[in-house]
Amino acid sequence: MNLDNIRIVLVNTSHPGNIGGVARAMKNMGLSRLYLVAPRQYPDEQAEWRAASAMDILENAVVAETLEEAIGDCQFVVGTSARNRRIPWPLQNPRQCAQRMAQASSAEQVAVLFGREDRGLTNEELKVCNLHLNIPTSEAYSSLNLAMAVQIVCYELQMLSSPAGLPTGEDEEWDTPFSTRENMERFYVHLEQALTDIEFLDPVAPRQLMSRLRRLYGRVRLDEMELNILRGILTETQKWVDKARQKAD
Amino acid sequence: MNLDNIRIVLVNTSHPGNIGGVARAMKNMGLSRLYLVAPRQYPDEQAEWRAASAMDILENAVVAETLEEAIGDCQFVVGTSARNRRIPWPLQNPRQCAQRMAQASSAEQVAVLFGREDRGLTNEELKVCNLHLNIPTSEAYSSLNLAMAVQIVCYELQMLSSPAGLPTGEDEEWDTPFSTRENMERFYVHLEQALTDIEFLDPVAPRQLMSRLRRLYGRVRLDEMELNILRGILTETQKWVDKARQKAD
Numbered sequence: 001m002n003l004d005n006i007r008i009v010l011v012n013t014s015h016p017g018n019i020g021g022v023a024r025a026m027k028n029m030g031l032s033r034l035y036l037v038a039p040r041q042y043p044d045e046q047a048e049w050r051a052a053s054a055m056d057i058l059e060n061a062v063v064a065e066t067l068e069e070a071i072g073d074c075q076f077v078v079g080t081s082a083r084n085r086r087i088p089w090p091l092q093n094p095r096q097c098a099q100r101m102a103q104a105s106s107a108e109q110v111a112v113l114f115g116r117e118d119r120g121l122t123n124e125e126l127k128v129c130n131l132h133l134n135i136p137t138s139e140a141y142s143s144l145n146l147a148m149a150v151q152i153v154c155y156e157l158q159m160l161s162s163p164a165g166l167p168t169g170e171d172e173e174w175d176t177p178f179s180t181r182e183n184m185e186r187f188y189v190h191l192e193q194a195l196t197d198i199e200f201l202d203p204v205a206p207r208q209l210m211s212r213l214r215r216l217y218g219r220v221r222l223d224e225m226e227l228n229i230l231r232g233i234l235t236e237t238q239k240w241v242d243k244a245r246q247k248a249d
Numbered sequence: 250m251n252l253d254n255i256r257i258v259l260v261n262t263s264h265p266g267n268i269g270g271v272a273r274a275m276k277n278m279g280l281s282r283l284y285l286v287a288p289r290q291y292p293d294e295q296a297e298w299r300a301a302s303a304m305d306i307l308e309n310a311v312v313a314e315t316l317e318e319a320i321g322d323c324q325f326v327v328g329t330s331a332r333n334r335r336i337p338w339p340l341q342n343p344r345q346c347a348q349r350m351a352q353a354s355s356a357e358q359v360a361v362l363f364g365r366e367d368r369g370l371t372n373e374e375l376k377v378c379n380l381h382l383n384i385p386t387s388e389a390y391s392s393l394n395l396a397m398a399v400q401i402v403c404y405e406l407q408m409l410s411s412p413a414g415l416p417t418g419e420d421e422e423w424d425t426p427f428s429t430r431e432n433m434e435r436f437y438v439h440l441e442q443a444l445t446d447i448e449f450l451d452p453v454a455p456r457q458l459m460s461r462l463r464r465l466y467g468r469v470r471l472d473e474m475e476l477n478i479l480r481g482i483l484t485e486t487q488k489w490v491d492k493a494r495q496k497a498d
Contacts, residue, residue: 021397024397027390028387028392029386052392053390094404136407137407138276138277138279138407140276141273141276141303143301144277145274145301148273148396148397152401152404155384158387198485198486200485212478213475220465222465225461232449233444233449236448236449240486240490240493244492247496
């Protein structure tokens with residue numbers, strides 16, 4: 001996958017603010033190549049303002065007069081489209097499309113076309129595309145803002161470009177090792193003893209108390225520091241019980 | 250999955266235009282419940298303009314003075330966060346988070362918090378969250394526009410709402426309701442008091458103790474019965490401290 005081989009092409013955009021929003025959305029997600037086909041009002045202050053720290057994307061944007069000029073050298077062209085087209089076309093969601101684009105981008109020039117704010121791409125424009133991309137929306141309101149649509153597509157590409165797909169691995173970034181089974185068992189013994197000491201647990205009728213606490217702490221996966229804190233609390237509690245009992249003697 | 254049980258909470262938003270953009274992003278993706286915590290400038294024309302056909306979302310938005318007011322009745326709270334936090338927290342990408350939220354939303358109230366345009370959520374605000382959400386970005390420019398961030402999260406929820414998208418939920422099989430934010434806060438107050446009573450916590454030098462315990466219990470999501478058990482243990486412990494102190498008098 002090579003994000004530098006993927007260009008975003010805005011066709012006949014009306015509002016310069018949207019162009020700026022697109023530039024920012026692209027840079028946030030690691031894309032850099034913006035093509036503007038016959039923008040209605042550009043360059044413009046609003047574009048610069050919405051671009052924020054993505055001014056470099058705007059400065060390097062290619063302004064073209066025709067769509068052919070913008071995508072002539074591309075091997076793989078994706079067009080964004082609403083659902084209700086008369087002629088059915090291979091229609092994929094952004095996730096599926098991002099995978100296809102990522103594959104193609106290793107060796108080919110890839111373009112994603114976004115149409116006018118009010119009418120999208122024309123049927124003529126959609127016909128030059130290899131694939132149509134549809135962003136799923138609520139039926140109650142399906143008209144996405146242009147920059148938002150670009151953001152979603154670029155986000156799907158970024159999701160693919162982080163190593164191993166998903167960053168997740170909450171475990172790897174944790175600051176303390178998770179506790180071992182042995183230490184967890186020692187903790188449960190200590191917990192049961194302390195609960196007995198404070199007379200919260202009746203050994204004769206323990207009911208489900210320890211089961212519930214095991215489920216709780218087993219679910220969370222304690223790290224070693226947390227385990228030490230909890231055991232410290234138990235030890236401190238037991239001292240107070242001893243103190244109260246000694247006084248009673 | 251029930252999108253009506255998922256609310257978007259914007260904390261201390263500066264630019265009313267962003268509030269409008271968020272409303273539109275939500276409606277496009279089938280979400281409807283917007284909460285505004287202490288917005289700087291609202292209501293405002295710019296919000297209405299950017300909301301386009303999502304005026305109903307703005308009209309029904311709940312304006313709250315504090316975060317607690319906005320999420321007090323929620324059982325599952327997600328906070329959006331940059332990567333570099335001092336105490337790591339379970340950090341998931343929007344796709345993983347959306348699955349957790351979708352599962353929880355069948356029976357619970359879910360909130361997703363988005364912070365200030367310039368500084369995000371404070372550490373205090375992040376501490377009330379069960380899960381932290383991080384949107385992957387390019388390292389070169391990681392600061393997403395607020396409405397864009399909301400768009401991505403709502404998009405992931407919409408992707409799940411198409412049939413067959415949703416994995417089965419652990420929550421549905423749980424035997425007891427999960428606790429609300431309000432009850433969790435009461436528990437933390439009680440916990441802090443009890444730890445002070447047993448002199449495990451020094452109010453003068455509390456260090457990171459309560460943060461670590463909040464992280465622990467926030468991560469596990471306590472159910473109401475577990476919460477009652479833990480509070481019962483605290484109450485019992487406090488009685489022994491009283492007993493020991495009375496004897497000392």
